[in-house]
Amino acid sequence: MIEVHDLHRHFGGFRAVDGASVRIETGSITGLIGPNGAGKSTLFNVIAGVLPPTSGRVVMDGEDITGLPPHELFHKGLLRTFQLAHEFSSMTVRENLMMVPGAQSGETIWKTWFQRGRIAAEERTLRRKADEVLEFLTIRHLADELAGNLSGGQKKLLELGRTMMVDAKIVFLDEVGAGVNRTLLMTIADAIIRLNKERGYTFCVIEHDMDFIGKLCDPVIVMAEGKVLAKGSAQDIMKNEAVIEAYLGTGLKNKDMAQ
Numbered sequence: 001m002i003e004v005h006d007l008h009r010h011f012g013g014f015r016a017v018d019g020a021s022v023r024i025e026t027g028s029i030t031g032l033i034g035p036n037g038a039g040k041s042t043l044f045n046v047i048a049g050v051l052p053p054t055s056g057r058v059v060m061d062g063e064d065i066t067g068l069p070p071h072e073l074f075h076k077g078l079l080r081t082f083q084l085a086h087e088f089s090s091m092t093v094r095e096n097l098m099m100v101p102g103a104q105s106g107e108t109i110w111k112t113w114f115q116r117g118r119i120a121a122e123e124r125t126l127r128r129k130a131d132e133v134l135e136f137l138t139i140r141h142l143a144d145e146l147a148g149n150l151s152g153g154q155k156k157l158l159e160l161g162r163t164m165m166v167d168a169k170i171v172f173l174d175e176v177g178a179g180v181n182r183t184l185l186m187t188i189a190d191a192i193i194r195l196n197k198e199r200g201y202t203f204c205v206i207e208h209d210m211d212f213i214g215k216l217c218d219p220v221i222v223m224a225e226g227k228v229l230a231k232g233s234a235q236d237i238m239k240n241e242a243v244i245e246a247y248l249g250t251g252l253k254n255k256d257m258a259q
């Protein structure tokens, strides 16, 4: 479980996150929504160690993890997905999975230098694991494709696949649906649900598409102006007056909330 206590993140005098307290229960797929500029990504970045907080605390399973750098959180099983780095686009999909830090045994180069047989065995294991991940995500046929040639949605699946190469416990997904076609979006939703049900992953998902949020997330947390405005089931949230009010005038509400 992740507990965020009275978190603030200011940029100069601007309060991007302004005293947010949230709880992400183990085993949940928690949605994080809110109008543009509500502070969702900033909150994510503070939890995932990408940005230090101005004040407040982040606790994971009882342990204070406030301000820990991403690689330490990574070893604790807390991962935030990022768009594929540019340099990985010229590698194949399978190679991208095999390169995930921590997926290897972590031996020093010096030791492995004398154990080439072992490296080969480790590479076979990694390759098998990568292929299992691709199978799970229904993109085995893309194994030898260059990552740079994937569509937006396929890249999202690959990002998800990278979290499966290590023992992720909780995964933060930012704007999964941006630029992804409907069919692929539902493939991604299915993969998230199966990872949650079959492998015990906890997810926290930022997304503007309310169909996607409604299909996937319970509970849904709504942020506005750096604060938590409401928390509840997707159905309740869509009926909540304060939430509707917060979306009014942003142009988002009409498209995404009024369905």
Ligand SMILES: Nc1ncnc2c1ncn2[C@@H]1O[C@H](COP(=O)(O)OP(=O)(O)OP(=O)(O)O)[C@@H](O)[C@H]1O
Residues within 6 Å of the ligand: 011, 014, 016, 034, 035, 036, 037, 038, 039, 040, 041, 042, 043
């Ligand atoms: N590095 C930064 N420096 C200054 N202001 C920032 C910085 N990062 C974010 N902000 C501001 O903080 C506010 C919250 O941004 P944030 O990206 O967290 O919102 P969001 O809810 O994720 O919005 P969106 O849905 O548009 O991505 C915005 O007004 C943004 O301009």
